[in-house]
Amino acid sequence: MHTRSPWAWGHIERFPSLADRADLALQLEAFLGFPSLGASDPAPPRVPEPRLAIPAALAPFSSAEPMDRARHCYGRCFPDLLRGFQGDFRPAPDLIARPRNDEEVALVLQVAREVGAAVIPYGGGSSVVGGIECAGEGYSGVICLDLERLNRVLEVDRSSLSARIQAGALGPAIEAQLAPLDLTLRHFPQSFEFSTLGGWIATRAGGHFATLYTHIDELVQSVRMLTPTGVWESCRLPASGAGPSPDRLVLGSEGCLGVITEAWMRVRPRPQFRASATISFMEWEAAVEAVRQLSQSGLNPANCRLLDRREAYLHRVSFDGDCLLLLAFESPGLPQSFLLEEAIGIATAAGGSVKDGPHESRRISGETTQEGSAEVWKKAFLDAPYLFSSLVSMGLVVDTFETACTWDRFPTLHANIVRAVRDQMKEQCGTGLISCRFTHVYPDGPAPYYTFIAPGRAGEQMSQWKAIKEAAGEAIHKNGGTITHHHAVGRMHRNVYDRERPEPFARALHAAKRELDPGWILNPGVLIDQKKQDG
Ligand SMILES: Cc1cc2nc3c(=O)[nH]c(=O)nc-3n(C[C@H](O)[C@H](O)[C@H](O)COP(=O)(O)OP(=O)(O)OC[C@H]3O[C@@H](n4cnc5c(N)ncnc54)[C@H](O)[C@@H]3O)c2cc1C
Missing domain, CATH: 3.30.300.330 (GMP Synthetase; Chain A, domain 3)
Incomplete structure (x- = not known):
């Protein structure tokens, strides 16, 4: 049994020991050329008393246990990790509600409105932009609505390659339930292990594909969202030209318009064929130009990740000072070497040279393998969040x-x-x-x-x-x-977002918020302010 850390990435058991972090501090000093403050251990969590008693109607599926509240306090960006490491859990929510079905989600919204509490929809808690931290000023308290119990793939429509998936399912749970059907959602953000379908949709997450299906947006067929004023459920359609898309307002709504409880998602057969290569460039500018040409070539590689020399070094992929381009193509039915050859041709004509590969593989069973630099990169990529927490502790x-x-x-x-x-x-x-x-x-x-x-x-x-x-x-x-x-x-x-968006759009968003959440209880402070636009 593993326990999620209240502040660091992942499970407590995977956080490196003090001795390991002291070693890491020395290695890093040699690479970075400046010292850290040295490794130390996190302070014991200090969690304030809750302002709100658990309302009776929510008691069967809610908790106010201090460590549970601490674990739901922060996302995982630098200020979150720093405060968590220092034991400062002042903004902890007052209670955690874990509804088991849509009716209980709706009950949380109703009770919150009655008692004047704010509600924060919570998926995996991997936000890096303060998406789940709410001080609750002007509210009687803050209810964290954790969707972890809504974690199943409910239905699969094989003929349309679609699956109905509950919003609280974490990445590995989704893939584990689709794998026996040889299907995959193939949405792999770096936070895959500890983030959910609902969180991905609410934040328009970016996943594994470097081109074409970059955001979760492209994989959403229809969404079901519960709002304080009713159920928002779009039609299952492959495409539609019927007015502005209802799904597009849900995508990126960051928990402030409603609670996403499930979605029909576009899935695909798991890839069988894979071809990959790593190209090195002495000059960053030449590498950028190669990637520009590749992006416009129509080849659409699944992976087209360009690393500058520091990035290549940090991820232990290359130590010779070159920039690296990791290229990969994949398909469920067609060998990919001819596409890779074309791509290599473009990259080498722009000044690159093949450092590793080309590799070709065909999956017989289990996950597709990766080779050479790509494998080193993948491991370092998945370890990076753990390293990040260690660096904060130094x-x-x-x-x-x-x-x-x-x-x-x-x-x-x-x-x-x-x-x-x-x-x-x-x-x-x-x-x-x-x-x-x-x-x-x-x-x-x-x-x-x-x-x-x-x-x-x-x-x-x-x-x-x-x-x-x-x-x-x-x-x-x-x-x-x-x-x-x-x-x-x-x-x-x-x-910056407030300056980036058109002002009439801000007013339209405000009007949508007022209509769907008139009590202004859902995730106050993200995307839009009550007073600012009213004023
Ligand atoms: C180490 C690390 C790596 C990351 N890598 C990536 C990456 O590769 N690509 C990427 O896009 N992002 C990445 N992120 C950011 C983060 O993982 C994404 O924003 C992710 O989509 C959040 O999902 P979550 O389930 O953890 O949501 P949470 O953090 O729990 O919530 C995020 C926001 O979504 C809202 N929300 C969550 N669930 C629901 C729901 N069911 N209904 C309505 N609103 C909801 C919350 O209220 C909040 O506003 C990374 C973060 C970390 C810490």
Whole structure:
């Protein structure tokens, strides 16, 4: 039996020991060129008394146990990890409701309205934008509505390749239930292990595919969402031109318009054929140009991940100072080597050389294997969230952020983001490292993803982080990027999101909120404010 950590990524049992983290601190110092504060252990959690007693109607499926409340307090971005590590769980919700069916979800919404409490829909709690943390000011308390009991694949329509899946199902549970049918949803965000279908839909998550099916949006066929004023359920359709899409308002609604309880999702046969290669580039600019050409070639690789040299180093894929492009194609029915050959041709003509591969594989049973650099990358990719928690425990200031922009703007956007972050790291921390990779690419532009690590000063890490994060957000906005490609808005990105969206759209969103949630109980503070638009 494993226990989820109240603050770190994953299970408590997987958090490295003090001795292991002390070793890691030494290795990192050699690589980063600056020291950490040294590893230490987390402080015991301090959870305030609840403001709200469990209402009798919710008692059969609710808890107010302090550690349960601590575990539902924060997402998993830097400020969350830092406060959790320090034992500060002041914003913990007052109670956790775990409804077993739609009727109990509706009951939570009704009771919350009666007692004047806020309700936070909760999936896996992997938000990195303050999506599930609510101070509850102006409310009698905060109810965390955890959907973990709605975790089943309810129905599969094989002829239409679709599955009806409950919103609280975590990534591995979805895949485990589809695997016996040789089907897959094939949505693998890095947070796959601890995030849910409902969370993915509510945040428009980005998954495994680098092209075409990048966001969960493309996989949604219809959604069922319970709102305080009624059930919002769209028709199951492969496509429709009937007015604005109801699903598009649910996608990205971040728990502030209703509670998603299930969705019909587009699934696919599990891939059988796979072809992959790793291309290295001495120059970042040449690698970017190769990816631009690939994104417009119509080849649509499943993986087209470009790592700059720091990113390749951090993920232990390459230590020779080159940028790497991880390319892969996959299909349930067709060998992919001819597509890979074409792609390699484009990449090498743009200045790359084949570092690893080409590899071809055919799955007989179980998961498709990956080879060489791709395998090293995959392992490091999945370990990265654990490493992130360890870095926070060593006093480092560390975070990731992402965006998307059109190709014409990318060189300036990238240069200005790197400059702004470096300048702030220098000012706040004396030094620091920033790396970049492309997570997804489109014919009209890339989605770059950045990681920064800087030395923290004891007790000042939060203000150091804040200054760097703000500088990054401003640089993104001023240079034509979006404040988020797939991490969502939450409370953290509101400042820039409010400037990014058209004002009439903000008013329309406000009107939708008022109509669906007139008591303003659902996830107050994300996407839209009650007073701001009313005023
Ligand atoms: C290490 C790490 C790696 C990550 N990698 C990726 C990645 O590769 N791609 C990506 O897109 N994101 C990534 N994320 C961000 C995060 O995992 C996603 O935003 C994810 O979709 C959140 O899902 P969740 O189930 O954990 O939702 P939660 O964190 O529980 O909630 C997120 C938001 O969705 C709302 N919500 C949750 N469930 C429901 C529901 N049933 N109905 C209505 N609203 C709901 C919440 O109220 C909240 O606003 C990563 C995060 C971490 C910590």
